[in-house]
Amino acid sequence: MIYITVGIFGIIGALIRYYLGVTINTWWVYSFPLGTLIINCLGALILGWFTYSITKSKCPEWFRLGFGVGLIGSFTTFSTFSVETLTLLNSGLIFYAFMYVLLSLLGGLFFSLLGYKISLHMRKGVGIKHAD
Known part of the structure; x- marks a missing residue:
């Protein structure tokens, strides 16, 4: 059941x-790969929110894995x-490559944290206590 769910969500x-x-x-x-940057940062935001939203919830494992591993795992893309970073480097766009790596790493961390903070805010709004 879980394999099928992860596959469908994927x-x-x-x-x-x-x-x-x-x-x-x-x-x-433009040469800068903005699409992948936006998609990966959005995925980090959603996964950060989802991961902390389901803490201490009765979310079934099939849904948790289907959404987190399947949907978000296939939505975001490290490869x-x-x-794209290698393509920028091979094209001589070293500054773009550097900025892409920097924005991807820092953006991913920032948006994961933002998703976590949104989850905390939502939990407080509905009176759910968090273990932090």
Whole structure:
């Protein structure tokens, strides 16, 4: 059951990533890979929020794994980030490559933290205590 759920959620996450990437690339025509940066930061935000939202909840394991591993795992992409960084370096766009790595790492951490903070704020709003 869990394998099927992760697979189905993975298909959904990959399709969302593809659609969002195509949409961003229709208006962003520059060498900097903004689409992947936005997608990865958005995925970090959602996973940060989701991970801490389900703490001490009765979220079933199949949904937790399907959403976190399947949907968000296929939505975000480390391999594309790596290849795009190498492409920038091979094209002589060293500053873009440096900025891409820096923004991806710091952005991922920042948006994960933001997702966590949003989760804490939402829990306080509904009166759920958190173990921090």
